[in-house]
Amino acid sequence: MTEYVFVEDTTLFDSSECGGVATQASKGRHFKVIIEHSCAAESSAVGSDAVQIRLCEDNYECWLERLDNPTVCEPATTPYQKSALGEEEVFSRMPLVLQRVSDAGQKDNVYLWGGTLGPDLDCSGLMQWAFSGAGVWIPRDAYQQHEFTQPVPIAEARCGDLLFFGDATKVDHVGMVTEVVDAAPPRLVYTHSSGAKYGRNGIGRDVLEEGDDPVGAHYARRFLSAGRVVRNVTEEP
Structure with missing residues (x-):
């Protein structure tokens, strides 16, 4: 599964319609795609380019308006690594x-x-x-x-x-x-x-x-x- 990194602060949404804000991601945060719009029945029904993603740092699931925007995100060169803190x-x-x-x-x-x-x-x-x-x-x-x-x-x-x-x-x-x-x-x-x-x-x-x-x-x-x-x-x- 390809991992991506945000190259600017980005607003993320609670559905494929991208109407309600779910959270924000700062520049440098990593994510993976869960469902691409072509595979999401809900998203396809409204003709959206949105993709469902999972943020790597906290495992939060939300929607990104589109993946093919180089001013927002790009493939990560190194994967995000979680390190345990006691x-x-x-x-x-x-x-x-x-x-x-x-x-x-x-x-x-x-x-x-x-x-x-x-x-x-x-x-x-x-x-x-x-x-x-x-x-x-x-x-x-x-x-x-x-x-x-x-x-x-x-x-x-x-x-x-x-x-x-x-x-x-x-x-x-x-x-x-x-x-x-x-x-x-x-x-x-x-x-x-x-x-x-x-x-x-x-x-x-x-x-x-x-x-x-x-x-x-x-x-x-x-x-x-x-x-x-x-x-x-x-x-x-």
């Missing part, structure tokens, strides 16, 4: 991860569905952007990050741990603990990128408690669990 190595990189989250919040930004490149990011995109910049690849979406992390009792959560939100059916939001306030019990301050309807339309900080702040209270009611990144993506699909 818990100690990941922990040693957490100061950089936390610094990246802090830096992202200092820039002008708005919430962007599918955003992973910055300055405009979505919730899980902020998490992946922060970790990948420290050389730790985690999955793309919030529910995937939930499945990937090691569960942590909320009383034992520390800076860098992820907080997951949603309902009984699915995790749909994620933030990162960026401050633990010494109290009884400890108060967790987390940074997240939230939308305009229930959140801050960008990156902000909230306390995990049902207080007077409507944004913090909304997410506190939807809090599900905490998780810790103790490895990077190494699995091959």
Whole structure:
């Protein structure tokens, strides 16, 4: 299977119609084609040149508008190689991860569905952007990050741990603990990128408690669990 590399930052989509944004890929990321448009019934039905691809770093599946565009991608000269990182190595990189989250919040930004490149990011995109910049690849979406992390009792959560939100059916939001306030019990301050309807339309900080702040209270009611990144993506699909 031919492997390709992006030669510019690229927007990727959630279907062959290329209408809804799924994610973004930075210049230098690698991918492989899963389904070419000539073989995809859905794609052929709409006459699209789109191809379904799998990003090599995090195994994320999405759609690229067209493969035969040399200004977007080209065949990779060397294949992408995943290298395993253990818990100690990941922990040693957490100061950089936390610094990246802090830096992202200092820039002008708005919430962007599918955003992973910055300055405009979505919730899980902020998490992946922060970790990948420290050389730790985690999955793309919030529910995937939930499945990937090691569960942590909320009383034992520390800076860098992820907080997951949603309902009984699915995790749909994620933030990162960026401050633990010494109290009884400890108060967790987390940074997240939230939308305009229930959140801050960008990156902000909230306390995990049902207080007077409507944004913090909304997410506190939807809090599900905490998780810790103790490895990077190494699995091959």
